[in-house]
Amino acid sequence: MDITPISNPFVSDAPLATCNLCHRSPVTSRGYSSCQNCRDKRNASKRRATARKREQKMRVFQLATRVNVPPSHSVEPTKPLKRKTPDGENEGDALERIRKRFKKMEPFKKHESIFQIPSAIPTTESQYQKFISASDLHKAIKQSYPDNANPLRFHGTYAIITELDPDHKLKAREVARNLRHNTSLQFNLDDREAYRSDDGAYTIHYKCTCHQSVKRTSSDLTSYFMSKNKAALATPKTECLGRIEVRAEKDMSHRLGWPGQRIKVTITHPKKL
Ligand SMILES: [Zn+2]
Ligand SMILES: [Zn+2]
Incomplete structure (x- = not known):
């Protein structure tokens, strides 16, 4: 049987645009600027970033409520500032890279064991x-x-x-x-x-x-x-x-x-x- 797609007069037959982020895959649908893959990546990164911020805030608060506050030099800025973006990197990858980098420098990690013990x-x-x-x-x-x-x-x-x-x-x-x-x-x-x-x-x-x-x-x-x-x-x-x-x-x-x-x-x- 010959299956011919029924053409919808309201939808253009023109091919979908290419993803703005990876410049490879087509966008999910008209009106979107990125492909499914890139969007999934970006959403996952956002979720992790939010969770991390919450955790970070809690640690700071915990530090502040304890007597043995570590010396200030062990505290680093939260945001990696001014960093060159490698060519061809998409937004999702960039966020992922920042996340990894952030994890590495997370200043309070080493104090975590202290927090398990109520002071x-x-x-x-x-x-x-x-x-x-x-x-x-x-x-x-x-x-x-x-x-x-x-x-x-x-x-x-x-x-x-x-x-x-x-x-x-x-x-x-x-x-x-x-x-x-x-x-x-x-x-x-x-x-x-x-x-x-x-x-x-x-x-x-x-x-x-x-x-x-x-x-x-x-x-x-x-x-x-x-x-x-x-x-x-x-x-x-x-x-x-x-x-x-x-x-x-x-x-x-x-x-x-x-x-x-x-x-x-x-x-x-x-x-x-
Ligand atoms: Zn993409
Ligand atoms: Zn007092």
């Missing part, structure tokens, strides 16, 4: 002073930290009776709000770093903001760490290294076996400058 978390229960309630704990903080100026190391805990499967994240956030409201601790509720442990416990870190008049956001920090400007690197000396950690976890210590939630609050604060 300054006491491992034994006995390190925590026991309180009977949140207000009891607030009172103790107010007493040992009256004017938000003295050095402080505080490990406090209390437990509450809950439903069988309490929401630790919700609780930890609530505890942090109440801490901020009822003590002289200064921190930004929105500037936090949180993680969930294997056992379901939820931990949030906050940075003390006692030195700050202006709120420093994590994107500020990104630009700060990524900055090549030495003057900019000198400014955040004033950032306080004080840390507030709130943790909510499952607690089955009640003597009658009632399900509960244990709250742990850890505060480390250096002497005020």
Whole structure:
């Protein structure tokens, strides 16, 4: 049988244009400037770039919330600047090349193992002073930290009776709000770093903001760490290294076996400058 393609009067019979990127394959359809292959490559690169940016931002934030910040010279600029594009390279290939290059120079890779270990978390229960309630704990903080100026190391805990499967994240956030409201601790509720442990416990870190008049956001920090400007690197000396950690976890210590939630609050604060 003779198969003759039916010609559509609305579509031109002219051959499709050649891809703008590789100059080899035809474009996917009229109105497009690149071929399927090039588009797939470019989309994949974009996706990777977005994921990488997110990861990078998180690392910067993690660095900033830890005391052992690496020396500034280990930090390199994010973007490979001014680079000659090899002849005949298409956009997809270019992005891929930049990605590989970026991976090689990724400055925080070597610190990654540090991040797996939550900082300054006491491992034994006995390190925590026991309180009977949140207000009891607030009172103790107010007493040992009256004017938000003295050095402080505080490990406090209390437990509450809950439903069988309490929401630790919700609780930890609530505890942090109440801490901020009822003590002289200064921190930004929105500037936090949180993680969930294997056992379901939820931990949030906050940075003390006692030195700050202006709120420093994590994107500020990104630009700060990524900055090549030495003057900019000198400014955040004033950032306080004080840390507030709130943790909510499952607690089955009640003597009658009632399900509960244990709250742990850890505060480390250096002497005020
Ligand atoms: Zn192409
Ligand atoms: Zn402070």
